[in-house]
Amino acid sequence: MPHQALIEKRPWLLASLAAGIGFWLLKDTGLPGLYQIALKGAGVALLAVYALARHKGHDANTIAAVMAFGALGDVLIEFRLEAGAVAFLIGHLIAIRLYWQHRRPNPSGSQRAAALALLVLTSLVSFQLGGALVAVYALGLGAMAATAWLSTFSRYRVGLGAVLFVISDLLIFARMGVLADSPLPDLLIWPLYYFGQFLICVGVVGELRRRAGAA
Template sequence: MVQRALIEQRPWLLASLVAGIGYYFIAQTALPDIYEWTIKGAGAAFLAIYALTRHQGRDTRQIAAVMACGALGDVLIELNLIWGALAFLVGHLIAIQLYLRHRRTVLGRSQKLVCLAFLVLIPLIAFLIPADRSAAPGIALYAAGLGAMTATAWSSTFSRYRVGIGAVLFAVSDLLIFSRMGPLENSAIPGLLIWPLYYFGQFLICIGVVGELKKRTSVSP
């Protein structure tokens, strides 16, 4: 029953899940790169379409743009790390604007400290990771946007259990990417965790924002 409802009511969400989960199992196989990259980018691309078909308005278009930037970054990063990072950074900047527009008016002291930790620790850890110190400033610059995105998502009025945690998963995934340039260069851990953390982070962000916007619309007078 649940599967049927998902197929009938949220086909783009189902398509995203199929692509996102499927990519994890076909990555690094004998499948030609063009097909592998298409499946990889489709996970976030279908989330963008899902957002646009589930709700209308400026906020929805913004979260769809965030997902579209993610899809572009997923493909570009296979060609050039800097190109991919720039696409993701644009997505972070769009997300930051969205979250700031929906920021909580009251934030407890502990939550302020959590947000400060995201702002400071994410770029700091990213800066310290690479063995090639010449790469550290550029990575830290990107991570500053990542940290700001995570902090503003956590302090927004969107669900922390979806959007907040999704942003944290995204940040951890990126830090694991950077770890390949340093302490986990020869470890299998990044390869096992980077994609599922990233994809399900994006998934939680998208359904969290869209679901909340739809709920607010349905209860508004």
């Protein structure tokens, strides 16, 4: 879509991209901490606004709530890790319900296997990286990704976005231990997470609009 059309038709999406990319570029600069936190929270919060502006209905409200809890988690995690994790987990549970309501009637064997791997391996790897409490959170994370993969929403957007979210969180857990001295987590965690949320939101809203148009 041309740049001018993006500004005119999807201003909230453009604003989200500006905030999300801006935070990644400015997070290691001299920008005061509160401004960084506000910019960080704005990235995904504006995705929630985009969802509400682009489509009306219960499912659009639901994915907007998922984004809202994600944005809340982005802010809370800067003050207390556990508080941020609770906000993210609530968002995962809401997303699981949405994806389950839109599950594929007859997924293939490979799709089922991929979903099972996302559910099981996310928890097992998280347990190895961070222990039992981290694994409890990761169970919700893995279930979110598994149900997204099995949903009727696009796997190339929603499914891939959920997988990027999983990888981002695994890097957070790895930064606590095995990758504590590596620069990779700080470089990759935010872009993987933000663009994962971006793909999820755009994928769900786009599919809802397509179905509404077909109806």
